[in-house]
Amino acid sequence: MPPSIRGCGCNERSAYFMNGSTTMIAATGASASRGLVFLRRLLANRSFSMGLALVGIVVVLALLANVVAPFDPIKGNFKARMVAPGAAHWLGTDHFGRDILSRILHGARVSLQIGFLVALITAVAGTVIGATAGYFQRADGPVMRLMDAFMAFPPIILAIAISSVLGASVTNVVIALAIAATPHTARIVRASVMVVREMEYVEAARALGAGHVRILLRHVLANAMAPLVVRVTYVFAVAILNEAVLSFIGVGPPPPTPTFGAIIANGRDFIVAAPWITVAPGMAILVSVLGLNMLGDGLRDVLDPRMAVNTR
Amino acid sequence: MIRFILRRLLASIPVLFLVSLLTFGLLWLVPGDPASMFLDAGATAEALDRVRREMGLDQPFFVRMGQWYVRLLQGDLGTSLLLNRSVVDAILERLPVTLSLTALAFVVSVLLGAAAGLLAAVRHGRAADQGMMTLALLGLSIPEFWLGLVLIWLVAVSVPLFPAGDYVAFTTSPLQWAHHIALPTFSLACVQMGFVARMTRSSMLEVLGQDFVRTARAKGLPEPYVVLRHGLVNAMVPIVTVMGIMVGALLGGAVVTEQVFSIPGLGRLIIGAVLSRDFPVIQGGLLFLALIYLVVNLVVDLLYAAIDPRVRLQ
Numbered sequence: 306m307p308p309s310i311r312g313c314g315c316n317e318r319s320a321y322f323m324n325g326s327t328t329m330i331a332a333t334g335a336s337a338s339r340g341l342v343f344l345r346r347l348l349a350n351r352s353f354s355m356g357l358a359l360v361g362i363v364v365v366l367a368l369l370a371n372v373v374a375p376f377d378p379i380k381g382n383f384k385a386r387m388v389a390p391g392a393a394h395w396l397g398t399d400h401f402g403r404d405i406l407s408r409i410l411h412g413a414r415v416s417l418q419i420g421f422l423v424a425l426i427t428a429v430a431g432t433v434i435g436a437t438a439g440y441f442q443r444a445d446g447p448v449m450r451l452m453d454a455f456m457a458f459p460p461i462i463l464a465i466a467i468s469s470v471l472g473a474s475v476t477n478v479v480i481a482l483a484i485a486a487t488p489h490t491a492r493i494v495r496a497s498v499m500v501v502r503e504m505e506y507v508e509a510a511r512a513l514g515a516g517h518v519r520i521l522l523r524h525v526l527a528n529a530m531a532p533l534v535v536r537v538t539y540v541f542a543v544a545i546l547n548e549a550v551l552s553f554i555g556v557g558p559p560p561p562t563p564t565f566g567a568i569i570a571n572g573r574d575f576i577v578a579a580p581w582i583t584v585a586p587g588m589a590i591l592v593s594v595l596g597l598n599m600l601g602d603g604l605r606d607v608l609d610p611r612m613a614v615n616t617r
Numbered sequence: 618m619i620r621f622i623l624r625r626l627l628a629s630i631p632v633l634f635l636v637s638l639l640t641f642g643l644l645w646l647v648p649g650d651p652a653s654m655f656l657d658a659g660a661t662a663e664a665l666d667r668v669r670r671e672m673g674l675d676q677p678f679f680v681r682m683g684q685w686y687v688r689l690l691q692g693d694l695g696t697s698l699l700l701n702r703s704v705v706d707a708i709l710e711r712l713p714v715t716l717s718l719t720a721l722a723f724v725v726s727v728l729l730g731a732a733a734g735l736l737a738a739v740r741h742g743r744a745a746d747q748g749m750m751t752l753a754l755l756g757l758s759i760p761e762f763w764l765g766l767v768l769i770w771l772v773a774v775s776v777p778l779f780p781a782g783d784y785v786a787f788t789t790s791p792l793q794w795a796h797h798i799a800l801p802t803f804s805l806a807c808v809q810m811g812f813v814a815r816m817t818r819s820s821m822l823e824v825l826g827q828d829f830v831r832t833a834r835a836k837g838l839p840e841p842y843v844v845l846r847h848g849l850v851n852a853m854v855p856i857v858t859v860m861g862i863m864v865g866a867l868l869g870g871a872v873v874t875e876q877v878f879s880i881p882g883l884g885r886l887i888i889g890a891v892l893s894r895d896f897p898v899i900q901g902g903l904l905f906l907a908l909i910y911l912v913v914n915l916v917v918d919l920l921y922a923a924i925d926p927r928v929r930l931q
Contacts, residue, residue: 454635457907459869462887466899469891470646542758549760550873554888569763576770583770587763595758602754 346607353603359596363589367413376404378411379561387579397581399571405582409589412563416545417593419479419564423544426483427490428537432526434487435494439529440502440521449495452488460485461547468556475558482547486540493536497529504528531608538601542594549590565590621922621929629911636907640900641685647896650674655698655894668698672896694901699893704901707886712905714784714882715875719867721802726809726863731856733810734817735849741822749814756811761870765804765877773800782879801878805870809863813856820852827851857921861914868906 347353366373376382376394381401390397396405438448455463467481501507502525510524545565551557552566553573560567565586572582644651652668666675672695673681688695694704730753737749773781779800785793824830825848833843872884879885883902890898922928 450631451635453632454639454907456865457632457636457910458639458903459865459872459906459910461869462872462903462906465872465888465891466643466903467646469894469899470643472648546760550762553762554873554876555892569760569766573766576766577774580767580770583763583766587760587767590760590763591755591758594760595754598754598758 343607347603350603350607352599352606356596356599356601356603359592360600363413363593363596364417366410367417370407370410370414374404374407374410376407378403378408378563387575387582389579390581396585397579399568399579399582400575405568405585408563408568409565409586412565412568412586413589413593415475415558415562415564416548416566416590419475419482419548420541420544420593420597422479423482423486423548424537424541426479427486427540428533430483430487431490431536432494432533435491436498436521436526436529438491439495439498440517440525445495449492452491455484455488456492460489460543461550464547464551465554465556468551473556473559475562478548478551478557481551482544485547486543490533490536490540493532494529497532498525501525501529535601535605535608538597538604542597542601545590545593545597565593618922618929622919625915625918629915632911636911637686637689637904640904640907641682643900643903644672644896645678651894651896655896671696671698694904695897697890697895697898699890699895699898704897707898708883708901708905711881711883711886714786714880715868715871715884716909717787718798718801718805718874718880718882719864719871721798722806722809722867722871723860723864725802726806726813726867727856727860729806730810730813731817731849731853733814735821735844737814737818738821738825738848738852739844746818750818753811753814756807756814759807761804761808762873762877764807765801765874768800768804769877784878784880784882798880801874801880804877805867805874808870809867812863816856816859817852820855821848824848824852854921854924857917857924860920861910861917864913865910868909 348357370378381403382398383402385394385398386402387400388394388398388402394404394406396409398404399408434448434452438445438452458466464478464481464485467484468478471477471480504524507520507524510520515524548557548564549566549569552564553570555570557566558564568586569583572579572584572586576583650665650669652665652672652674655668656664669675673684676684692705694708696702697704697707700707733749733753737746737753740746768779769781772778780797783797785797787794825844830843830847833847834840838847871882872887874880875882875884876888883905886898887902889895890902918928
């Protein structure tokens with residue numbers, strides 16, 4: 306399934322995704338009440354609502370980092386180095402005397418931003434590539450062979466190599482992670498486009514004289530989006546994990562930018578003397594990724610009732 | 618079957634070519650001069666020239682590409698700028714370490730993951746099911762390198778049950794090897810364990826709802842026999858199809874895990890090369906990892922075709 310197993314959950318299912326359930330979010334022109342029904346079904350799903358709550362808390366805290374963070378995330382205080390968690394510093398401080406809680410809150414901002422951008426770029430690139438390969442049969446072979454070649458590299462290694470070659474910066478980390486996540490996403494879009502392409506309403510549109518672009522956008526893609534939505538949620542989660550790996554290794558955004566991975570990398574050498582530096586940001590990653598995974602599971606359950614029967 | 622194998626082998630040739638092209642093209646992504654990125658800013662012009670020559674950067678692009686392919690076909694990946702030795706030798710020396718870690722994590726994650734998934738499916742809807750699935754979700758969401766660090770802190774330093782790092786070759790002492798590799802294996806296998814557990818469970822539930830399972834129960838076969846022989850054997854078929862991707866993910870994870878536990882494998886070689894911009898080693902490492910992935914996927918496809926004859930006709 307996923308290039309990284311974590312990105313998964315959806316793709317082997319995409320093959321039998323077209324049980325008539327995919328129109329739910331695809332109904333762009335549908336009435337508001339239909340959207341409301343869909344929303345209600347989503348919120349009734351326990352996994353989705355719990356995931357939404359977790360992600361919501363993390364996002365709000367990240368957005369309010371400037372307000373809620375008690376200290377400056379970058380400026381150190383040499384009088385308060387490696388202070389254990391307590392009243393003054395809830396999560397302790399690192400070897401520069403920087404408040405861990407403040408660094409995590411600001412780090413969430415950077416990490417979530419990276420995750421979001423990676424998800425967005427991957428969704429767009431994956432859709433363009435996957436739809437081209439799935440709809441235009443002549444492009445299928447060459448395009449998918451190229452995707453196969455990309456997928457031959459472990460995604461995290463590909464991202465490490467690209468990030469190191471491009472140089473460390475937030476932008477380059479986003480590029481590297483998006484390149485690593487796109488091939489598999491393209492494959493998922495392609496699979497669902499190939500199913501929808503054969504539908505009778507597509508044939509009807511063609512018979513009515515609609516052009517390729519119109520058919521692809523209005524009829525095929527609009528009805529092939531469900532697997533993508535689920536996949537992109539997982540891509541978001543995996544991007545947060547992989548950003549942490551890049552920062553940990555030393556090819557992430559340059560210091561002193563706080564990111565989840567950078568804080569852990571700082572704490573690594575003090576794992577015995579000051580374990581709180583390492584433990585707390587890891588928990589922050591865990592909560593964010595867990596929330597996104599639950600969100601993805603919930604979306605999958607609702608968008609694909611056939612699987613929902615199995616996973617409930 | 619022979620026709621299927623031949624067709625599958627032929628199909629992998631263009632992918633192999635593209636993989637090598639991508640690996641070569643990586644250098645092209647470097648903004649500016651790769652030689653000056655390897656050396657410090659204060660490097661002399663002579664030193665720069667020497668590194669450029671070593672990397673072949675004094676040649677035109679297509680000449681360089683031609684040379685890369687000629688050498689590649691001879692099994693030569695160039696010389697490491699940092700270690701000043703053959704890239705292939707350096708990689709082959711470290712490969713067994715990475716492969717043993719990956720293979721062990723693979724076995725552990727399939728066995729424990731399948732067991733957890735099986736338990737969850739059999740106890741569908743009960744506490745054991747929910748417990749297993751919560752664990753699996755946690756496993757999928759945990760950053761593996763962080764888990765490694767926390768394990769070092771908890772069971773290697775605070776309570777010294779395991780060594781905190783280093784590596785002992787299997788050939789030196791199998792017992793020491795197992796002791797040293799236990800923590801890395803566990804932290805690496807965690808993600809895949811969750812993945813396998815979830816897949817086994819949903820696949821198992823689907824199989825247990827099939828008519829042949831009902832028939833088996835109806836004719837009075839003992840329940841454990843039905844669950845294992847009729848259920849699990851069929852439920853594992855989808856797992857076989859994703860084994861290739863699992864190995865890819867494990868290889869990637871191993872690179873990072875080696876870094877955490879100071880294991881002298883391919884991962885440490887690649888990360889070291891990444892940090893010092895030793896481009897020939899980065900390219901060589903990428904190529905080897907991709908090659909392993911392609912070979913594993915070839916084996917998986919053949920295995921799948923052997924299990925399910927319908928695949929051969931597609």
